[in-house]
Amino acid sequence: MKVLNTIEAAAIIGKTPGALRNSYKKWGVPHFRLGGQIKYLEEKLVEWLLQKTETSTQDDQAAVDRRAARRLAKETREQHEVTQIERKLSKQRSNGRR
Numbered sequence: 001m002k003v004l005n006t007i008e009a010a011a012i013i014g015k016t017p018g019a020l021r022n023s024y025k026k027w028g029v030p031h032f033r034l035g036g037q038i039k040y041l042e043e044k045l046v047e048w049l050l051q052k053t054e055t056s057t058q059d060d061q062a063a064v065d066r067r068a069a070r071r072l073a074k075e076t077r078e079q080h081e082v083t084q085i086e087r088k089l090s091k092q093r094s095n096g097r098r
């Protein structure tokens with residue numbers, strides 16, 4: 001169980017030390033205070049990062065699914081409009097032949 005300072009923790013999560021100092025609470029980064037300084041347990045930090053990655057992957061997949069559903073709905077609406085236009089044209093042609 002390794003105790004990390006802000007610089008070491010920031011390197012693990014891929015942020016700058018300043019960003020970590022300013023946002024560790026907002027991001028929910030596991031931490032504790034030791035002698036008035038913010039410290040991080042490497043094991044807890046890695047677990048948190050893995051959990052964030054899994055959540056992010058699920059969110060990314062959900063976003064892809066939503067985009068695909070919107071695209072399919074748009075294509076379906078467009079196809080419906082084309083079908084309606086084709087029907088009108090066909091009806092006009094058949095009315096014109098009489």
